[in-house]
Amino acid sequence: MTPTSIAWNRFGLGGRPQDQLPDDPQRWLLDQLDRYDPRPAGIASQPSSTEAIEGYLSIRNIRRMARESNAEDRGREQVQEVRQTVRRNYLQAVAARGQQAIESDAPFAERMVHFWSNHFAVSVQKNQVRGMAGSHEFEAIRPNVMGNFRDMLRSAVLHPAMFIYLDQFQSTGPNSQVSVRRRRRGRDEAGLNENLAREILELHTLGAQGGYTQTDVTEFARALTGWTVAGISRARRAQTLPNGSAWANYLHEPGSRTVMGQTYRQDGHEQSLAILDTIAKHPSTAKHVATKLARHFAGDEPPETMVARLEKTFLESEGNLPSLYRAIVESPEAWTVEPVKFRTPWEWSIAILRATGGSGMNARRFTRMQQELGQVPWGPPSPQGYPDTANNWAAPDALIRRVEVAAQIAALSREGDVPALARHLFQDGLNDSTATWISRAESPEQGLALLLSSPEMMRR
Amino acid sequence: MLNRRNFVLSSILAGGATLALPHKALAQAATSKRLLFVLQRGAADGLATLAPVADPQFDALRGAFAEDYDGVGLIDGLFALHPSYEKIGALFQQKQALFIQAVASSYRERSHFEGQNVIESGGAKAYSVRDGWLNRLLGLLPANDVRALALSPSIPLAMQGPQSVSSYAPTSLPGADEDLMARVGRIYESDPELGALFAEAQKTRAMAGDTQMRNLRDAEKVGGLAASLMSGADGASVMMIESNGWDSHAGQRGQFSRQARQLDALLAAYQQGMTNEWKDTLVIVATEFGRTVKLNGTNGSDHGTGSAALLLGGTVAGGKVIADWPGLRQSDLFEGRDLNPTASLESVLAGAVSGHFGLDPELAMRTLFPERTSPAAEGLIRL
Structure with missing residues (x-):
């Protein structure tokens, strides 16, 4: 790969026909850190987190009212209607994300959005999350x-989408005011759910080998009790936050907590914030994040030198993210000439759409395509997010699906000079065999399908 | 009072003694044999799968959940199979199903991802072995007639490794024309990785034919599809299916019933489709770990340790439960919260596949689970 091709493809989201070859590929990448737009128009027009949660809340309400008035058939119809709206909002959010990725002039920065969104994954595989998944990325990431x-x-894990995805919204301190009262009245006890606490420690911060124990998970889960989502019955007397989450002190487990040897005596939500702040700057977190970033840019087996450098940058800059991005761009390990990554389905699909000047697809078709390729936005199989290594993506059926999508996209395009486009995108990195087979294609459409399926396009 | 009952025990018990029994020689390895591995991702609750309803602690621990087993026949005077597992129950009656209770891999922590890594890679620790035990199993089988297939677009870790594995799942994408496919194939000729994947994909697609399916959502159809891809002379000998959605932190009663019904429907359709081959078939259903014995505050259960594994098929020495029942009193539990594992899942897997394919069990154990020292379990497969 040429330096330009590395900047466009490995760091960015793929070259476009109109892109000028940068004089200084590193500078082109670093400039994007200033150019990045957190709230472009297509994304600003999406429902806010508080609007996005309404679908979920109204389904809950409809169900409750239907139960109380024995009108469950009518209730089911109404739920179906709300579900359709939720589904439509989800498709719109996926399309907005796609459009931003395809059209952005700061594709390296957009790649980081995708990276972090996947690091703090929520998933529409839990249906209740569907309406909110987009708002999580747009407003928390x-x-x-x-x-x-x-x-x-803080903003990624203390968000209603995460609270619902990882069951936090219904976690209750066993000695909270509510639990004490329920016990006195002989009612069923609500209780602790440690799902969010565990995944924060394992996936978002310290990493599985980060040095915490089951006791730390439980203690952290106790500290997190009180966080829930606004608008549900248990949050009726809670303090509502602008992102649609809520703090209910009466659900919070009172007392001090000890997590990884440190004792937290704070009252209320200050306690969990203090724990989050401590683990955010923990050396295990630095290592975990550095490893994932190095793997994303320098190969499935991240070079230790680069991991160490990023780890150091993380600790010295106290988690300053642009400092990390700079360190990545300046890492020689990320500039090896041979491709170091097999593109994930999302990366490949965005690259081919950037190469062909856009999708020409409506939201539904775009989302369907992502599903068939295997990496629909905000839909990973687990809180771990989508995998970032080739062995999970380079597979027979997955490859043939890409060729089928390539044929579809090529049919929608009006590209005339495919050999020139191939040369523009990959410069001297274009293989002879790819160039030859493109030049022999029976039509520009077929030539383009070949370019989009080519080995150069599959890797970065 | 029921306590520490002695059930059928074998070397399956971690650290137990091995009985020296004759085994079929490697050369006789019968390639007509079929293996389907179903991985339940998310930690399926073994205490819901095979509920120890006669254990004196069970009702108190599981509350209303225990009602699900009312009227279900007892196995060994202790266990009841979840009623959603209708077909599996019938196979058990026909001695074509065997259940292993209180089983766990060597993993003793509670991360899904590490737990799945261990059960898929076959390492003793997460991330210590790079490829999958099913791929290493392929290396022990006669190379010429073995085809392995993942029923998904990509290849799960358990099947990753040097041996060639195909993948397939129905899609709603319109097929590309043959001329384009041929030309793409020519471009990939100069790229060994893509070339191999592409050739494999085309072969499997041709075999699947026109399934009329667009995805893997309908469990019954998936079972039928799996059978069609494993039947006949060209059928895959080894297949893996992933079953997602077992992580029941909240509202477990409904979730588990739904999941179990789906899995049961899949396996029923699979058995039906495997008409001629069923007698040579082994199905293994396993999960990464179990769930807490006590329910949590949200009518679910959290990540635990011991769970249940199921063996089904014509070669299974079925009709029994293998369990050194650890009990459910507080002092019986692992770390005071989980079912204490008394059997090794790795031993079960190695014992089952070596018996099934006629492999030397020691070689199988050493190859599939190189970091484990316990012997392969015996008595799982009809000799």
């Missing part, structure tokens, strides 16, 4: 991508 890891952590 995007504004923090050029900020600090600590702030991103």
Whole structure:
């Protein structure tokens, strides 16, 4: 790969026909850190987090009212109607994300949005999350991508979509005011759910080998009790926050907590914020984040030298994200000439759409395409997010699906001079065999399908 | 009072003694044999799968959930199979199903991702072995007649490795024309990785034919599809299906029933489709770990340790439960919260596949689970 091709493809989201070859590929990447727009028009027009949660809330309400008035058939119809709206909003959010990725002049910065959104994954595989998944990325991730890891952590995990995805919204302190009262009245006890606490420690911050124990998970889960989502019955007397989450002190487990040897005596929500702040700057977090970033840019087996450099940058800059991006761009390990990554389905699909000047697809078709390729936005199989290594994506059926999509996209395009486009996108990195087969194609459409399916396009 | 009952025990018990029994020689390895591995991702609750309803602690621990087993026949005077597992129950009656209770891999922590990594890679620790135990199993089988297939677009870790594995899943994408496919194939000729993947994909697609399916959502159809891809002379000998959605942190009663019904429907259709081959078939259903014995505050259960594994098929020495029942009293539990594992999942897997394919069990254990020292379990497969 040429330096330009590395900048466009490995760091960016793929070259476009109109892109000028940058004089200084590194500078072109670093300039994007200033150019990045956290709230472009197509994304600003999407429902806010508080609007996005309404579908979920109204389904809950409809169901409750239907139960109380024995009108469950009518209730089901109404739920179906709301579901359609939720589904439409989801498709719009996916399309807005796609459009931003395809049209952005700061594709390296947009790649970081995708990276962090996947690091703090929520998933529409839990249906209740569907309406809110877009708002999580747009409001919790995007504004923090050029900020600090600590702030991103706070807004990503203390968001209604995350609370619902990882069951936090119904977690209750066993000795909270509510639990004590329920016990006195002989009612069923509500209780602790440790799902969010565990995934924050394992996936978002310290990493599985980050040095915490089951006791730390439980203690952290106790500290997190009180966080829930606004608008549900248990949050009736809670303090509502602008992102649609809520703090209900009466659900919070009273007392001090000890997590990884440190004791937190704060009252209320200050306690969990203090724990988050501590783990955000923990050396294990630095290592975990550095490893994932190095893997994303320098190969599935991240070079230790680069991991160490990023780790150091993370700690010295206290989690300043642009400092990390700069360190990545300036890492020689990320500029090896041979491709180091097999593109994930999302990366490949965005690259071919950038190469062909846009999708020409409506939201539904675009989303369907992502589903068939295997990486629909905000739909990973687990809180771990989508995998970032070739062995998970380079597979027989997955490859043939890409060729089928390539044929579809080529049919929608009006590209005339495919050999020139191929040369423009990959410069001297274009293989002879690819160039030859493109030149022999029976039509520009077929030539374009070949370019989009080519080995050069599959890797970065 | 029921306590520490002695059930059918074998070397399956971690650290137990091995009985030296004759085994079929490697050379006789019968390639007509079929293996389907179903991985339940998300930690399926073994205490819901095979509920120890006669254990004195069970009702108190599981509350209303225990009602699901009312009227279900007892196995060994202790267990009841979840009623959603109708077909599996019938196979058990026909001695074509065997259940292993209180089983776990060597993993003792509670991360799904590490737990799945261990059960898929076959390492003793997460991320210590790079490829999958099913791929290493392929290396022990006669190369010429073995085809392995993942029923998904991509290849799960358990099947990743040097042996060639195909992948397939129905899609709603319109097919590309043959001329384009041929030309793409020519471009990939100069790229060994893509070339191999592409050739494999085309072969599997041709075999699947026109399924009329657009995805893998309908469990019954998936079972039928799996059978069609494993039947006949060209059928795959080894297949893996991933079953997602077992992580029941909240509202477990409904979620588990739904999941179990789906899995049961899949396996029923699979068995039906495997008409001639069923007698040579082994199905293994396993999960990364179990769930907490006690329910949590949101009518679900959290990540635990011991769970249940199921073996089904014509070669299974079925009709029994293998369990060294650890009990459910507080002092019986692992770390005071989970079902204490008394059997090794790796031993079960190695014992089952070596018996099934006629492999030397020691070689199988050593190859599939190189970091484990316990012997392969015996008595799982009809000799």
